[in-house]
Every structure is written in C-alpha cells, then in structure tokens.
Amino acid sequence: MTDLVLSLLFNGFVVGCRYLVAVLFFTLVQTSIEVIHIAYGGVIVLAGCAAFITIKLGLPIWLALLTAMLSGVVLSTVMELVIYRPLRRKQASNMIVMLVSLGMLYIIQSSADLILGGLTSRLRPEMALSFSLGPLVITDAAIWTMIGATVVSISLLFLLYGTSIGRSLRALSSNRQLARSAGIDVNRLALVVFSLSGIGAGLFVILEGLDLGIRAYMGFDIALISAFATIIGGFGSLSGAALAAVLIGMAKDTFPLYFATVWQQLLLYLCIFMFMLAKPRGFFGRKVWKAEL
C-alpha cells in the first residue's frame, strides 16, 4: 500500500511539475498584460510541430528544443502584434479578447493537425531510461521535467525581483493606472512577456514530448489546466499558480488510491469546482471589492 501511495504521489508530482512550466508563463501573461491567453495552448502545439519536424530531420533533441523555443517566441510575438495589441487599442472587453484567443487556438490546432495527423508523435527514437528507487520507478523524462520546472521557477524569480523589467512588470500587475502614469510602456512589456511565454512553450512541449508525446489537440487541455491553476493560485500570484499546478498534478494521481480511475477526472474537477466555491480568491489572491470601493 505504501508503495502504491509513494509511486502515485511521485508520478503526480512529476505531472504537476510539467504543468508548472506552462502555468507559470500563462499566469505571467495573465497578470501583467491582463490577457487570458487561451491561445497559449496553440503556441505550445506549434512549438511541438517545430520540434517534431526537427527530430524528423534527424537532428538532436537540444536542437529541437531551440527550434521549439524559437518558433514559440515568433508565434507569440506575432500574435501580440497582430491580435492583442490592436484589440488593446480598440479597448475590447476581456471576453472578446478571450474568444479571439480561442479562435486562434482552433486555427493553430487544425493547421497542426495537417502536420502531425491524428497520431501521437514522440520526440525520441528510443525508449526512456528508467531505474527503480525502492518502490518508485524514475524515468529520465521525469528527471528532466523536475529540472526544467526548477530552472523555470528560479529564472522567473530572478527576472521578477532582480531586473528592471521585472520591477515594471510587478508594478503593472499591482496597479495598472499608476504604472501607466509612471510612464511604463505596456506594449514594450507585452512583447517581452509574450516572447518569454514562447520560450516557456518550447520547453514545456519538449518535456511533454519526451514523456508522453505531442498531439495536435493537446493545446486546449493545457490552456484549461493553466487557467484553473491561475484562479486557484489567485489572480496575480505566480507563486500561487505554481503551487496550484503541482497540487492539481498530485491530486489527479492520488484519487485512484481510493477510487477507480474512471472517477479520476470527475473528482479532480469536483475538487477544483469546490475549491473555487469555497475560496474564489485562491491561495494568494487580492480582494475584488476593495478595489472598487
């Protein structure tokens, strides 16, 4: 029994770490630019296609990582310039922005479907290396995932608290009007944030591809998970989102301990729903009304 508990928890933790990579960047965009960036799933998928093609050409995995990141950056910035910036200028409501973003996701997914087909494509020609550690079975993909998660978190921390960009980002997310009047250029920051998120997408898709594989329609799911994590962590709180991501991953894998795996998804979303009911502000969220009174 303890073996089961341990291995479930560990696997869940790894899944959570993988989510974390995507979630952090999603939340970064959400808090600083105030865009619910559903199309981030699309960015991930397209980065996946780039990586897939690179591997198909027989090039090594690190090159695939580079191409994935590069394409992610390009797509994100293009999206910002062509879609989000004009909408900001028109002062379209969040709802509109969200839906446009969703439409972009559909477009990208269906074009990715042309490249990948319905099949799930893995990013390496050989099997994973896995070794047992007591009850746990640890694959190299898992190790890479955990390393990636740590690197991403640390570098984001440094970015936010160690650089001038980070300072202006925090200013922006804490009080927009003030930041604007203090002469912070939102458009410039948006570019920075979006290109960062592109890099994140590249990394995420490689981790996913090492472990599970890439498919054209995975974008929507990960966008959804990211949105939930953002809420559960509390709008505007990166650390909260990170925590939420890991928790979601672990919760997802601990339910099967007591229930049949059929109920896994149901219970997961039941918990998410209940948590949101009980604590709409999430872990570290700000109050909503205070701002308005």
Next chain:
Amino acid sequence: MDYVFLVGSSICIYAVLGVCLNLIFGYGNIGVVCSASFFGIGAYTSALLTLAGWNFFPTMLVAIAVGALLSMVISLPALRVHWDYLVIITIAFNILMYQTMLNLQDITGGSFGIRDIPPIELFGFLFKTRLSYFLLTLVFAPLCFLAVRYVANSMYGISLMAIGEDELAAKSIGKNVGLHKIMAMAIGMSLTAAAGSLFSHQSTYINCESFTLHDTVLVLSIMIVGGMGNLWGSIVGAFILVSLPELLKFVGMSSSVAFRVRELIFGLAIVLVLMLFPKGIMGKEQPAEGRVKHMLKQKS
C-alpha cells in the same frame, strides 16, 4: 430538403441557447459559461422520462424544473465573484457535468448513451419527419425568444441590465442584486434545459459527446459574435456559426485536406468578425432610444 430542415432545426435550438446565455451574460453580465451542461441535463431528463412512458409536455416541464434547480448551484458562486472568475469556475462545472454524464453509467448509459428514444408525440401527432421536427423547433424558438425579450424589456430586465453595468450603483439605489441574478440564471438555464429536452428527440439517440465544453464554447461564440446584450444578435450568431460549417461542406477542396482547412476557416471567421466588430456583428443594443420614444408617446 430534409438536410435544410435538419440544419434549420439545429440553428433554431442553438439560437435559443444563445438568447438564453445572452440574457444571463449579455444583460446581467454574469459570466455563466455552462450552457451545454444544462442543455445536456434537459436532454437526459426528457430522454429518460420519455422512455419511462411520459408525454412530451410533462417531461419538458420536469426538464425545466431540473434546470432551474441546478442553476441555483451555479448562482452560489455567481453571487460572490467577479464575472471573469465566474467564467473559469463555470467551465470547471461544465467539465464536471460532462464527467458525471460519462460515468453515471446506470443512469445515462455512460459513453454509450441512451438509444431508441421515441419521437415527440403531441395531440396524437408524431413529429417523426425532419420537416415536422423543424416546424416544431420553428415554433419553439420564437416562443423562447419572445419570453426572453419580454423579460429583458420588463422593468426587471432593465434593472438586470443596470446591475450588469454597475453593480454598486444598482445596490445604492436599492436593487436586490442577488435576487435579480438568481432570477436571470433560473430563467435562462431552465429555457436552455427546455431546448435540451427538445434536442433529445432530434434523432433516436443521445450520448454525452453532445454536451462537451466545446459545445458551450460554440454557444458562447454565438452570443459574442452576434453581440452581447442584443438578443437579435444571438439569432444572427446562431445562424452564422451553425450554418457556416455546413456551408463549408459544399466548398470543393481536394478532400484529404478539406476538413482541416474547413476548421481553419471556421476559426478564422470567428477571429476576423471579432477583430472587425469588437462589439459583435449586431453590436450592443441602445435601450435608451426605443423606450424614450415610448415615453414621448405617453407625454402627448
């Protein structure tokens, strides 16, 4: 022509969904995005009751009641949080309901669904053919539309719009915000469930794949493309977004790529429409004009 009737009937049904969501989201600005769940609940309720030998009207009434009751569950968070939180919360609810439909195999038949649902029978007439079903929806949809429009134009509706626009101001002039919101959701969602109970007879079979999050997203797009806070807009939106994929079936392309290209076009259409008309095609209704004219009449 049966094909036209089939498409027509689904346009009608989705128009109803869009209009209902519009009352809740467009007017009340309550970010409830789970139409498909209530649609599905209506469908399952009436499918099961019909198989148990009930007539159409009682089943539809029960479906409406169930929808209204369940809307209370949603109104719990709706009274507490801001609409953009609410959108995500209700999305979670949506997946929750889908999973429930999928896994309560004894009741819903799980992923295998419910088979051999008899067609609607009213006053001894069987709505078996596509034409008759289409005509039924063609009666049903305008009725729902009128009902919602009546609500939207009534004193209550205007208060709802006011609440949607500025909750604090509405409170400070003595509007009972909570009650208005609950009413809005009860009305919208129960009508949605009614539409579901009609839908369950469209073919002889339903399963949970018809009530996924993507269907909700379709309804949401219908509302937003048409124009939030504009009931006519929802009808236009339903017409465009339901008939566009069908229209695209007639666009001749080398068939191996055609299907993905069509989906691509669909996505593009949504994006372009929203980039061109950020307020939706029909835009937001300007309630002032019409009613002020009405007041002038009263003066003279």
Next chain:
Amino acid sequence: MPLLQTVDLTKSFGGIRAVERLSLSLGDSQITGLIGPNGAGKSTVFNLITGFLPPDAGRVLFNSKDITRHSPHKLVELGLARCWQGVRLFNNLAAIENVAMAVKRPSKGGRFSGLIIGWTPISGFSREIIEKARHYIEMVGLAGKSRDVVADLSFAERKLVSIAMLLATEAKLLLLDEPASGLDAKSLTRTMFPLLFKLAEAGRTLFLVEHNIELVKECCKKVFFMHHGALLAEGTPEEITRDSELKQIYFGT
C-alpha cells in the same frame, strides 16, 4: 431624538484602523457635514453606514432601529440612500431612465414584490414611474436633458442626475459623497446650493462628506470633524473653522 446614530463604529483594513470607535448622531431634516483631511476615513464611514462594508464592531441605528450589517437595498427601502464620489450611473441609459430606475415602487407583497411588479409592463417603465422620474429630473433642473444618454452629459449634469436618482428612492436620509467636487463655482452657487436647501426644506436629511469649505459653511448646520478614523470635534461650521488646530490638521499648514 436623532435620525441616524452610530455607536463605537470600528473598521480596520489589514493593520490600518480606518475608523476608530466612531459615535455620532444626526438630527432630523437638516444638513450635516463630515469633513477632515484626506484618508481620515470619511468614505469608509459612509460605506459602513450604508452597508457596503461590514463594521468590525459597533452599531448603526436608524430611527433608533438597529440596521448594522443590513444589505444596501434593504437600507434604501428603510429610507437611507447614498451616492458615490466618482459618479456612478448606467451609462447607456437616458437620464430619465436612470432616475426611473431608482424610483421607489410600492413595496406590497414582501421582498419579491420588486420583481413581481417588474413583470407587468411589456416595455420598461410604467406611466406613473416615468411621471415621478420626470418630476425629480425637473427638481434638479435637467428637464431639458432628460432624454439624452447620460454618457453624453457633462460631469456636473451627471452629478445632478445621480442626485435626482437619490431623491427618486424617496429615502429620508441622503448621504452625499462630495457633491461639490468637480463643479465650477458658478454651477455650485447657481444649482447645488439652492438644491440642497430645497431638499432640506422638503424634509430630507442630508449628510455630506465635503472638502469644499464654502459649501460646508453655506449649507451645513452641524459639522463633524474626523481625523485618523476618530471623531475630533463637532459643532457649527463657524466653531470648526475658527478652531486653529483643526485648521492646521485640515490644511496641513
């Protein structure tokens, strides 16, 4: 006996005490002012009284009836309404509609009556509601503008509309948050002062937070002076403005 009374009203955000054991009482049908330097917690007091914020401690009495933690719409029914510093209107409705929205409706049949009565007319407001609304609009002197969408009105006019809405609720006690702010001297003397007096004569009780000393001197019979969430002094405007140390606190000189 006082119309409104607060007993040891206390509220703190996080660590900061916004309001500290505040006790004040308002006489009937007169104009009372609440002044004090910025951040003294005046607006918070309003929010506490009108039920937009729950107090940590203390009670609010209205007609010697405890209304602490009542929800705002209930308070409006009881006859206690407020308007906002930054004017809050329903921007895509006409001025008269904004007012009509606020017109008090006969509350027979308990708390659902608002809705039930709401159903009857197909197209918005019933004739008598419109009539009332028009009456209030004329009262604040916007008869000409009544059919314009409020988004197009000037700030002063918007302010007047918001006051008309306040009147329309037929509340006995009106809490005005900075009625003078953003108004030029002309519209102040020409419209605001007379309006306030007219209201007082009409038997409404006014309680206003105000920075504009002119208006306070002109209109208020009684003034409360708040500082750091506590009540420092109360008296006639003359007494308050004569007091040098209060002046110092107020103008920071």
Next chain:
Amino acid sequence: MKKVQIAVLVVLFSCTFTVFGHTAPATKYDQYKIGINQALSGPFSLSGQAYLFSMERAINEINQAGGIDGVPMKLIAEDHKGKNEQALSNLVKMATIDKVPVSIMGFTGPMMVCAKPAEEYGMLLFNHAAGMTGLEKSIGKNSFHIMANGAWDLYVGLYYAIKELKLKRIGVAWSNYEEGLLSRNMIKTIVPKLGGSVVGDESFPLGNQDFSAYIPKAKTWKADAIYYIGALEWIYFKDAYDLKLKVQQMGKAVTMAFPELITIYGKACEGNLWIGAETYGPWLTEKGRAYREAFKEKFKFYPAFIDQNLYDFPYLMRDLILHAKKAGGDYYTADRLRAALLELCGNRDYKLATGTSFKLDPKTGFAVYPFVIYRTTYNPETKEYYYNVVKSYTMEETMAIRKAGE
C-alpha cells in the same frame, strides 16, 4: 449600421438556402456515388488521411480499369469529428442532396445516431471501425459490419490466454468510451465462463495519454495478463515499460500496423499479444501488395486493418453493384445492394481485394473472420521487431471459440 446588418443577414440567408436547396440532378447512374462518413480530422481521427488515401486509391483503380461496365465510381467524403450531430447531418446530406445509397462509417456513437435515419432514407451503412462490441442485435437492418467485430477479438484473445497459455488472472485496462465500456462488460462475462477471473479493471478517458496513475495501480493486481482496450496502445505500452509494469499485455490488432511505431516501441511491447482478424498476415493478392507498398510510400508505415477495410470496400461495392445489376431494374438502391450483399457474402466465404476472406452472418449483419494471434518478437538477424503469428484459427474454430465464450 442597422441597415448594413440586416443586409448582411439577408444575403447570408439567401446564399445559404440557394446552396442548401440546390441538390445534385438525379442522374441515372452516370456515376456510382459511395460515401464515407468518418472522423477524418479532429482529436478522434487516428489517421483520416490514411482512410481517404485507401479509399481513393481503390476507386481510382476501378475507374482506370473502365469503371463498372463503363460507369465510374465517385467518393463522397464527409467528416464527423466523432460528433453525433455532425454524423447525422452528414448522413442526411448524403442521402438527400448527394443521393448516395451506401456509405461506410466509423465510431459507435455516430453509428447509433445514423442507424435509424439510414433506414428512413433507404441508405446502406457499413461500419469499419473496431467497435460495436456486443451490439449485434441492436443496429438496424440497413447497418452492416464488414470488419472483424470487437467482440470476436475478446472471445478469441481470452480463450487463447486462459485455455492455451493458462493465464487465469486477467486484468482489464479500458479507455472510457463506447467500445471500451462495452468490451469491459463483455470481458467480465466471458472470463468466468472460460474458468479465469477478472482481478481488476481500470479506465482512462479517451485520448488521455497519461497512464501515470493507472500503472502503479495495475501493479497491485498481480494479474497474469492485462487486456488493453482503446486507442493509443503505443503510449500505453511505452508507459507500462517505462514504469516497469511487467505482465503479459494483450491488445486488439486494429491499429497494429505502424511499423514505424514498432521500431520505436518494439522494445516496450516485446512479447505482447495482438488479437485480430486474419488479414494482416497473408496479403495474398497482387493488388493488395501494391496498395500496401503505396501506402507505406506515403505514410511511412503499413496500412492497419481499418485502412485496409477502406481499400477493400469499393471493390466489395463493385461486386455488389454488378451482382445487383444482373436482375436489372432500378438496382443501385439500398435494398437491392443489401440483397446482393446477403447473396454474395451471407454465410459463404467472400474474398476481399486484399486477399482476406470473410463471411457475413445474415442474422446479425456482422462479418466473421478467421482469427490470428500475433506476438511482437525480436529478430536478431535483421535486428528489428516484427509480428510473429503464434496461433491462427480457422473460421470454424473461431465460431466454436465464440460458442465456448457464450
């Protein structure tokens, strides 16, 4: 603005209805239209392009050979993305606008939606996906199943595992959609009859690739064999291998082909059993081999059974049309084709273009194939994995096994 909107609306309405209303002129057999109504794109399509390739290739071959007595065949392809409404509207479009009397389709849900309308519109449906396990009685008189029925896989596979390999403790890993659900239920009834026991069953949502929660649980079953039902076998076997779930794995041979995948995952599923109709083994005919190579040329892997079915289908149709034509009259209709089908394949062997032969059970409308059991095996000489036929049953034996299961 209002005017513009109304104008837009009117234009839309008019153009739509002209398009919808316009129906193909009902020409008498200047071409034979056959339809495919499948998940050709979207998350549920395994490889829609492969489907279309197979079918178009066969039709082109037929047409280049002069069509059917000089009349060419035409493919009407529609895509239901695994969604019922789409499947229904596709069917109605085919029946009323394209006037297609026969269509091949996949997925249980869409099949169930279309079965009854197909009878109304006088349309013949052929299911080519693996599903419909245990639904023989329930689909309408116009619906046939030209592919080895999922149920037979279970009967044969379990028989082989329990009776021949003496693996008594069976676990079930099922993907939570129609076929998975039905198969799970069937296994639970079959296994005890054969003297085994189901030691555990766990499921995962369709399209889910993350088996991290399932595999540790499966380890606790102490099962002798685990029967996997669902798509994405490959990911599953890989995860099972990575996380060291060492047990005899069994799966359906439906998507078995993909040699590309076997080169990647072969190690993961070495020794796994695949149960499928005897089809992938022989490739007896010239045509079959040519198709197979052309397919490999395009998609880098060999056609799976679902693809091969689609290649066979137009040829089957040609034979049916020719047979129906003999009697003359208005022969390209569902009823006449059904009659022809029952005469040609009903209870008698019919040889498909790729060389496999099957017979149709007239009562249930389901095809019966001889069954084969493959084992993924490593070949030290060629240094690659291949499917080794470890056991093949004749049609009679298959029938007998099925009896034993029931």
